[in-house]
Amino acid sequence: MADEQQLSRALNLVEILEKELVTRCTDIDKYKAYYRGEQPLKFASDEFRKYHGQRYKDFSDNWVQVVADSPVERLTVNGIKPYGDDTSDAESMRVWQANGLDADSQLGFLGAVTSARSYALVWGDPDDEETPVVTFEDASSCIVAYEPGSRRRRRAALRRWQDGDKYMAVLYLPDEVWKFERPVERRTKTEDMAEVDMLLDGWLPRDMGEEPNPQPNPMGVVPVVELLNRPLLVDDPISDVSGVVAMQDAVNLLWAQLFTASDYAAFPQRVVLGAERPMIPILDKQGNVVGEKPLDLEKLAADRIAFITGENAKIAEWTAANLEAYTNVIEVAVGHIAAQTRTPQHYLIGRMANLSADALLAAETGLVKRVEEKQLWYGQALREVFALVALAQGDEEKAKALRSGYMLWADAESRSQAQLADALLKLKQIGFPFQFLAQRYGLTPAEIVDLLAMIERENELDPLGAAARLMGQDSGPADGTPQADGEAAA
Incomplete structure (x- = not known):
């Protein structure tokens, strides 16, 4: 059992790390809500919000999800x-x-893209010592503290989650692991009672039975x-969603x-000019008229009746509104989202008229570079994850x-099968080995091993055919004519 000094130090670390984690959760929860399409109506005038705000409170034209998903779908x-x-x-894979990280890794990458960070946890499995447990964790449940002056050497980490009416926490240190629990915060009415609750409901070591803690x-x-x-x-990482939020709010408005405008002004409207303002009779309890009051013209406006007082009343009409003024501005706003986030326009606008393969590749250059940047940074973290797996297996x-x-990584660039085959054939002709070509084709290492075994069995069954194929690959056409661009040797 740990002494009082160790326990006090561990509790202090948990409280400090939890405080920073809670501070981060404000932005994290906001970005996740925007990804799900839960976007409040903003930038509206007071008048518009008064009459129409509730009508559109559940509406969103969700471009945030497209921006976040577009790089993740190419991270494999x-x-x-x-x-x-x-x-x-092979053992690492x-x-x-x-x-199940072939699927769960996509959740981890999406969490990092949306919340600016995500986490991977590695720990040994007592039921299977050869297969450590690896999980991806959300940014709202984990936090890591680093050594001063370093962005890689980790000093401590906290994982916190809610289980029923309790919060659970695990504090990871280089030499030991602590497990704590505390009740979910109670609602108090005064500052003094809140302090009492804090003292009574603070973190306590979890009762682990026969398992030691720490x-x-x-x-x-x-x-x-x-x-x-x-x-x-020198600052926190940046979410891909953070720069989209303001423009997303503008598009929703x-x-x-x-x-x-479509509801009110898409059809010709009539207006009464010059008539006296309508009056509403005031009745007593017996139903007798005891006075009158003017009709609320604002209510008439909400009911799509324009009533303009003055002499010489008459009826006028104006034509339907031009709704293209809105759609043109929306298209410009979505184009700004595409440019700022390096998301291809055809992902957002959906227009692909007679685009050649080269034009499509050029249009996706920004997205490809964005994915390659994430491969660089996420790859650095994943190398450490695989190293932790080896440490959990006892192999330093x-x-x-x-x-x-x-x-x-799988190729971040999308090509047609014909383009890819042509490129690989050219690489083969200048001497690139088969395994490299198979990898560029997109096969996993396990699939390449299976493919090589299939080729070996095929060659054993047909040695003459294998020799003929090898000779055909190493020589040009028999008549000495130059080989056409992209044409395979006979």
């Missing part, structure tokens, strides 16, 4: 190659697959890794105004090699 981990090895590490950390490092999105040298040398290795 194919493997990791340790430093000094010629092939990817076995653990990756066993934890327990030793066999890996010797904090097992939580932070995936940063668009990090800065423009649509609300367009709907209102492999952990060092994985930290110095590099990630294998």
Whole structure:
């Protein structure tokens, strides 16, 4: 059992880290709500909000989701190659697959894109010592503290979540792991009572039965890794959603105004000019008229009746409103979102008229570079995740090699099959090996191994055909004519 000094230090760390985590959650919850399309109507005038605000409170033209999803759909981990090895590490990918991270990694990447950061946690599994547990965690539930002057050396990490009427917390240190709990905050009426609740409902070590608390950390490092999105040298990382929120609010308001104009002014409108203001009789309890009061003209306006007082009353008419004025501005606003976030216009506008393959690739250049930047930063964190897996398995040398290795990602660029095959054929003709070409084609390391085994079995069944194919690949046409561009050798 830990002494009082250790416990006091651990409790102090939990309180400080939780306070910073709660502060971050304000923006995190906002960005996640915008991703889901829960976007309040903003920038509206007081008059518009008074008469129409509730009508559009549940409406949003959600471009935030498109901006966030567009890079994530191109982030696919194919493997990791340790430093000094010629092939990817099969054991690391076995653990990756066993934890379902081929799917859950997409959730982790989306969390980082939306909330500016997400986390990966690695811990040993007592039921399967060869397969550590790896999970991705949301930015609202985890926080990591680093050593002063470092953005990589982790000193502590906290994971907090709610379980029923209690908050649970796990404090990860390089040498030990603490587990705490406390009741969910109670609503109090006065500041003094709030202080009493804080003292009574503070963090306490969780009763773990026969399991020690704290327990030793066999890996010797904090097992939580932070995936940063668009990090800065001296400031917090930036969410891809943060820069879209203001323009998203403007687009929602423009649509609300367009709907209102369509409802009120899409057809010719009639107006009464010059008539006296209508009066409403005032009745007593017996139903007798005891006076009169003027009709509320604002209510008439809400009921789509324009009543203008004055002499010589007459009826006039104006033509229907031109709604294209709104749609043109909305299209410009969406174009700004595309330019600012490097999201291809055809993802947002949906116009693809007679685009050639080269034009389509050029249109997606910004998105491809954006994805490659995320591969760089997320890959750095994932190398550390795979190193933690090796440490959990007790292999320190492999952990060092994985930290110095590099990630294998699926191609971030989208090409047609014909374009890709033509490019790979040209690379083959100048001497690139088959395994490299198979990787560029998009096959995972496991699929490449299976493909090589299939080729070997095929060659064993037909050795003469294999020799003929090999000779055909190494020589040009028999008549000596030059080979056409992109044409395979006979």
